[in-house]
Amino acid sequence: MRPATQRLAAVDEANLVLDHAGQVNVFLVAGLLSQGGFISPDGTADLATLRSALGKRITELPPLRKVPVATGRGHSWQEMSPDLEHHIRLTATVDGLRGLERLCGELMGVPLRLDRPLWEILVVPGVGPGQIGVVLRIHHAVADGMAAVAIAQQLFDASEPGPTFAWRLAASQSGPSVEPGPRDLRRFFRMLGYALRRIRKALTGREVGSTVLLGERSPRRGVAFVDVDLAALEARVRPFGATVNDALLASVASGYRATLPAAGEQVPARLPVSVPVALRRHGTSANQVGVMLVRLPLDVSAPDDRLRLIAEQTRAEKVQAREQGTLELMRGPVGARIMDRIARRQHLVGGFVTNVPGPAGILRLAGAPVVAIWPVAVLAANVRLGVAAVSYAGRLSCSVHFDAANVPGDVFARTMSEELARLSA
Numbered sequence: 386m387r388p389a390t391q392r393l394a395a396v397d398e399a400n401l402v403l404d405h406a407g408q409v410n411v412f413l414v415a416g417l418l419s420q421g422g423f424i425s426p427d428g429t430a431d432l433a434t435l436r437s438a439l440g441k442r443i444t445e446l447p448p449l450r451k452v453p454v455a456t457g458r459g460h461s462w463q464e465m466s467p468d469l470e471h472h473i474r475l476t477a478t479v480d481g482l483r484g485l486e487r488l489c490g491e492l493m494g495v496p497l498r499l500d501r502p503l504w505e506i507l508v509v510p511g512v513g514p515g516q517i518g519v520v521l522r523i524h525h526a527v528a529d530g531m532a533a534v535a536i537a538q539q540l541f542d543a544s545e546p547g548p549t550f551a552w553r554l555a556a557s558q559s560g561p562s563v564e565p566g567p568r569d570l571r572r573f574f575r576m577l578g579y580a581l582r583r584i585r586k587a588l589t590g591r592e593v594g595s596t597v598l599l600g601e602r603s604p605r606r607g608v609a610f611v612d613v614d615l616a617a618l619e620a621r622v623r624p625f626g627a628t629v630n631d632a633l634l635a636s637v638a639s640g641y642r643a644t645l646p647a648a649g650e651q652v653p654a655r656l657p658v659s660v661p662v663a664l665r666r667h668g669t670s671a672n673q674v675g676v677m678l679v680r681l682p683l684d685v686s687a688p689d690d691r692l693r694l695i696a697e698q699t700r701a702e703k704v705q706a707r708e709q710g711t712l713e714l715m716r717g718p719v720g721a722r723i724m725d726r727i728a729r730r731q732h733l734v735g736g737f738v739t740n741v742p743g744p745a746g747i748l749r750l751a752g753a754p755v756v757a758i759w760p761v762a763v764l765a766a767n768v769r770l771g772v773a774a775v776s777y778a779g780r781l782s783c784s785v786h787f788d789a790a791n792v793p794g795d796v797f798a799r800t801m802s803e804e805l806a807r808l809s810a
Contacts, residue, residue, distance in 0.1 A: 393453060393460045393526065399721035400525040401453060401460060401499075403765060407602060409496050410526070412533045413761040414775075415489050415610075415784075416519045417482075417512060422752015428515040430508045436469040438751035439506075442540055443467060448527045449504050449536070459718065467502045476520075478511035482610070485509055485518045489761050490606035492520065493786060503527045506540075519750060525763065530661065530741040534775065541748040541755065591732040592657045592680075597648045597791055598641075598735045599767045607789035609798035610759045612782040617809040625689060627696040629781060630740045632808050634660070634699070635692045637738050637772050638681040639804035640785070640797035644770075645683075647796045654684040658736045662703055677702035678734065688807065728766030737762060737771035747778050759784045770794060772801070781805070 404410035420426050423434040443449050453460040479485055497503050509518030523533045622632045645652050662675040679698050685691045739762050748755045761784045762773035769788035787794030
């Protein structure tokens, strides 16, 4: 192990704070692999071939070769060569795709060891005839959603030549930064006022009443996969002035409209959810996201009207979120400790929804085609249900992650899937 060389960026340090018992701060991507490369025709995985294929790539990916080491009141990154026998492992055989979903739910309660590089690749037999599952887990201190997808693409091979998302991300990180113009005092005070309002909302906001969606989480986690044709969805919602992300939020709204009555609750007029917004990459931080609050119109019965109302909100909120940058209390470990404590009782948001752009073409892992992927997002604070999505190979692939002891997540996932199908028809 080499001496520590670089202090963690403040926002990455904040993500270490948010990793604790009951809240595993890890980004997970599950995939489905077909025969080829390290997977034989009978569906058997050759882990030696996989480790050999990935070994050189891992040496060229600094995020996968570092561990956080306590330095004073914070941490520094220290380089460590990963033990591929540990980091790339075979799991027990699962029972089909539902078994892979159950495994993902279990893994969202299992922390990564902080004395090793903060990632792992698990090979999962039994997902389907001649098919193997794969799970990539990366700690949020190492990568936000966009950076995690970029890392995955550098581990995998693209089936078609051309620029990938990882390439675009790297280019944006290394490109020249845009220097601000002369200080505009009115803009400064406007942003300061907005920041103070965001902090006040985070500390005292109460827009969500007593609901099964919020509360102490049980150890029982459920995960359900949902996907839809991306081009059809985009073509269907574009005439409404809506984006794919707006359509995702509209389907999430449908999920809540069905789930709350199934849990014996009334449906509120509006349900605020937290939605990350990608920021321009700069500096050394691995986490560069803003956040917008979207109030889902649950009292609107006409689906297309819900879509329009959501699109109107996100057009304005996205601009403001990008201008404001990282959530104020997540810009360092002190603020993160404050937020982590108050968030256990928060009633500002009822859920989390995140959507990350991914590659358009099929990827291969050590020669095995990746036919599908699904991201799984962290459940943080007192939130019991969240949705994550990624675009991949012409599909919008989503997962619903929920507290299976308290929330009927199967109802949510089924209704969300039906709404996505309607929006893409």
